[in-house]
Amino acid sequence: MIAPVPTVAALSEYALADLGPPGAISLAQNESAFPPSPAALKAGAAALGSGALYPDPDWRDLRTAIAGVHSASPEGVLCGAGSMELIGALIRAFAGPGDQVLGTQYGYLFVQTAALQSGADYVAAPEPDLHVDIPAILDRVTPRTRIVFVCNPGNPTGTRVANQDLVALRAALPDTILLVIDQAYAEFDPQDHTPIFALVQDGNTVVTRTLSKAYGLAGARVGWGAFPPQIAAQVRKLLNPNNIALTSQAMAAAAMTDQAYMQRTVAQTGAIRDACAARLRAAGYDVPQSATNFVLVRCASAEAASRAKSALNSANIIPRPMNGYGLTDALRLTIGPQNVMDHAAQILENLR
Numbered sequence: 528m529i530a531p532v533p534t535v536a537a538l539s540e541y542a543l544a545d546l547g548p549p550g551a552i553s554l555a556q557n558e559s560a561f562p563p564s565p566a567a568l569k570a571g572a573a574a575l576g577s578g579a580l581y582p583d584p585d586w587r588d589l590r591t592a593i594a595g596v597h598s599a600s601p602e603g604v605l606c607g608a609g610s611m612e613l614i615g616a617l618i619r620a621f622a623g624p625g626d627q628v629l630g631t632q633y634g635y636l637f638v639q640t641a642a643l644q645s646g647a648d649y650v651a652a653p654e655p656d657l658h659v660d661i662p663a664i665l666d667r668v669t670p671r672t673r674i675v676f677v678c679n680p681g682n683p684t685g686t687r688v689a690n691q692d693l694v695a696l697r698a699a700l701p702d703t704i705l706l707v708i709d710q711a712y713a714e715f716d717p718q719d720h721t722p723i724f725a726l727v728q729d730g731n732t733v734v735t736r737t738l739s740k741a742y743g744l745a746g747a748r749v750g751w752g753a754f755p756p757q758i759a760a761q762v763r764k765l766l767n768p769n770n771i772a773l774t775s776q777a778m779a780a781a782a783m784t785d786q787a788y789m790q791r792t793v794a795q796t797g798a799i800r801d802a803c804a805a806r807l808r809a810a811g812y813d814v815p816q817s818a819t820n821f822v823l824v825r826c827a828s829a830e831a832a833s834r835a836k837s838a839l840n841s842a843n844i845i846p847r848p849m850n851g852y853g854l855t856d857a858l859r860l861t862i863g864p865q866n867v868m869d870h871a872a873q874i875l876e877n878l879r
């Protein structure tokens with residue numbers, strides 16, 4: 528028999544998310560309601576002609592564009608095939624068998640998967656009231672904790688904590704623990720993010736971002752992070768040398784440069800989201816205030832959530848059930864175009 532290594536054998540079977548039949552309207556993956564910036568489309572098309580060549584393994588244009596927007600130094604930026612690639616590499620580089628990765632109750636499930644892939648244990652701090660709780664995280668730190676992972680704003684809760692609270696978390700953590708702050712939805716959260724990037728200077732904090740959500744480039748697979756140099760050097764060893772396709776790099780660099788388009792689509796998404804959330808609350812659903820491009824809709828019971836899912840599916844709309852997070856009474860709805868959200872809200876109103 529051909530046997531996998533024990534850490535792989537112990538992993539559960541890969542499970543595809545239910546994205547509905549081809550042509551269904553997916554509100555299941557937090558993709559943007561809007562197409563990529565016209566500048567990104569143009570740059571991607573122009574790059575096609577160079578498709579015989581390998582992409583830039585050093586992401587120079589992309590890093591320069593990112594550094595220009597975030598007033599970072601390009602040397603501190605690493606780019607990944609989605610921020611998932613960077614998160615996976617970070618965990619493999621800094622946690623192994625016997626180590627603990629500490630996340631939060633409703634933290635990104637992929638972090639748990641990545642920890643188990645590298646043979647580390649995953650521990651989650653409770654999130655009372657669906658919010659990241661700093662004392663609860665500090666309570667769970669042990670001598671085996673190597674990485675603390677916080678997503679802000681959170682997925683699937685949509686809630687956020689003040690960046691100053693994360694600065695306080697960093698100050699309270701031992702210097703030997705790596706803090707990773709996943710800011711996949713930060714563009715939707717208007718608070719000042721400079722104190723978070725400033726933490727990177729101290730050498731033990733990493734901030735990750737993605738082009739998949741606010742920039743509407745989920746299909747291009749581009750993420751990036753701000754890394755201290757010593758951390759970047761280790762993570763770079765684990766990335767595929769040519770990890771981001773030529774067209775994707777070109778699209779991402781152009782999208783970064785078109786901040787006005789991103790800000791406009793984020794504002795429109797926020798307006799659709801807040802109107803949809805207000806409507807659902809008026810119909811009796813519990814919808815936490817969201818600082819992202821999705822809403823978590825809590826129904827009266829698990830049965831009610833399952834009925835809501837079926838009703839939406841009958842209209843060819845695919846929400847994301849939250850059973851994997853233990854939120855059996857909830858569905859997560861990505862904010863799609865206005866007409867789709869109106870239709871979804873109407874269906875959910877009719878169930879009450």
Ligand SMILES: *Cc1c(COP(=O)(O)O)cnc(C)c1O
Pocket residue numbers: 557608609610611612635678682709711736737738739740745748749750
């Ligand atoms: C979408 C998302 C990401 C980014 O994933 P990509 O690999 O960049 O597409 C990271 N973290 C969270 C919590 C997300 O929801």
